[in-house]
Amino acid sequence: MTEAENCSWLNVGANYSCRLRNQVISKGEANAKCTKPEPSMVCIDAYSSLFKAKDLLEQKSTEAFLWLVDAATQFENLGELDNTLMACTKGIDFARSMNLIDNGYELFKYGRTVYEQGLSKSDPSLRDPSHRAALAKAGQDMISAARKMATGDSMRDMQAELKATILDGVALRRTEKKEAADLVVVDGRQLYTKKLKEYKEGAEAYIKSGVVNNAIIFACMAALSELMLGRPKEGIEYLAQVVAESSFRDKFNEDSCFKWTRLLFKALVSRDHDAIVQARKDFFMIPWSFKDDKEFARRAMESVARRIPTQS
Numbered sequence: 001m002t003e004a005e006n007c008s009w010l011n012v013g014a015n016y017s018c019r020l021r022n023q024v025i026s027k028g029e030a031n032a033k034c035t036k037p038e039p040s041m042v043c044i045d046a047y048s049s050l051f052k053a054k055d056l057l058e059q060k061s062t063e064a065f066l067w068l069v070d071a072a073t074q075f076e077n078l079g080e081l082d083n084t085l086m087a088c089t090k091g092i093d094f095a096r097s098m099n100l101i102d103n104g105y106e107l108f109k110y111g112r113t114v115y116e117q118g119l120s121k122s123d124p125s126l127r128d129p130s131h132r133a134a135l136a137k138a139g140q141d142m143i144s145a146a147r148k149m150a151t152g153d154s155m156r157d158m159q160a161e162l163k164a165t166i167l168d169g170v171a172l173r174r175t176e177k178k179e180a181a182d183l184v185v186v187d188g189r190q191l192y193t194k195k196l197k198e199y200k201e202g203a204e205a206y207i208k209s210g211v212v213n214n215a216i217i218f219a220c221m222a223a224l225s226e227l228m229l230g231r232p233k234e235g236i237e238y239l240a241q242v243v244a245e246s247s248f249r250d251k252f253n254e255d256s257c258f259k260w261t262r263l264l265f266k267a268l269v270s271r272d273h274d275a276i277v278q279a280r281k282d283f284f285m286i287p288w289s290f291k292d293d294k295e296f297a298r299r300a301m302e303s304v305a306r307r308i309p310t311q312s
Helices: 027-034 037-058 064-078 081-097 101-120 130-168 188-209 212-228 232-245 249-254 256-270 273-285 291-307
Strands: 010-012 016-018 023-025
Touching: 010 027, 016 027, 023 027, 027 037, 037 064, 037 081, 037 291, 064 081, 064 101, 064 291, 081 101, 081 130, 101 130, 188 212, 188 232, 212 232, 212 249, 212 256, 212 291, 232 249, 232 256, 249 256, 256 273, 256 291, 273 291
Parallel strands: none
Antiparallel strands: 010 016, 016 023
8 A cells, every 4th residue: 555545644754653542653564554555444443442442441331341342342353362362351350340241251252262262272461360360350340240239139039038027027037049140241243143144044045935014124234243243344244145046126226125234344344434324224214024123233233333433
């Protein structure tokens, strides 16, 4: 790329520096990310989401979790697994401080998976052992917090039982505490990976059977699954391939769900505020076959909307 095509946040002088991060960066990092359009866009998304998360963490807003997961995913796509673990660790510590153990556990599972996969590939970004140590400490602190909460629940049960006994005027008798049901936690990335597989297989089946409306919706949802995994390019390419290979290309291009999906990708890639405004209006005009698909699409739309700067 020419200097004019460099990332707009890159300063080129005696040293390279990033104005978004307010940091001096190495020549190697600049050449790898800042002088190529796709990595630079992912990098901007990652740090923008991270900074947004930090602001929300200071406000003690649980919306910070969404931005931390988004930042972690983008860092993973950049191959910066150390930063992925950093984002996960921040989320785990915040979850612990707010007694939101479920959220912390989900982030810990994500971070652990990223670390184990990176370690198996000898990823250079994980050479510093402090990243593993920080994740492990955050996990251990979360376990301690969960144990304290469990102890607190037992004490509250006893206090409530004592109060009820006194009020009822009957003999004090401690009931046996029932074993809690197993906690089921769904990892966000695992969810979207699963949905991606389901929607692709569903789209293929509907295309073969000639059920056009469902085929289009499932293909669009598969593309949005890629987007939610931080891979908009792959989502666009998949959708283009399905349209090109299907026997009803014109119906694709005329379909309201297909047009709406393209608006979402346009809004995300171009940071087009008008596109997301139009997408929110068009969303209600789509003839959804299943309620689950409508809810999945709504979540994807709101995720994109959070990344689009509001107009003053």
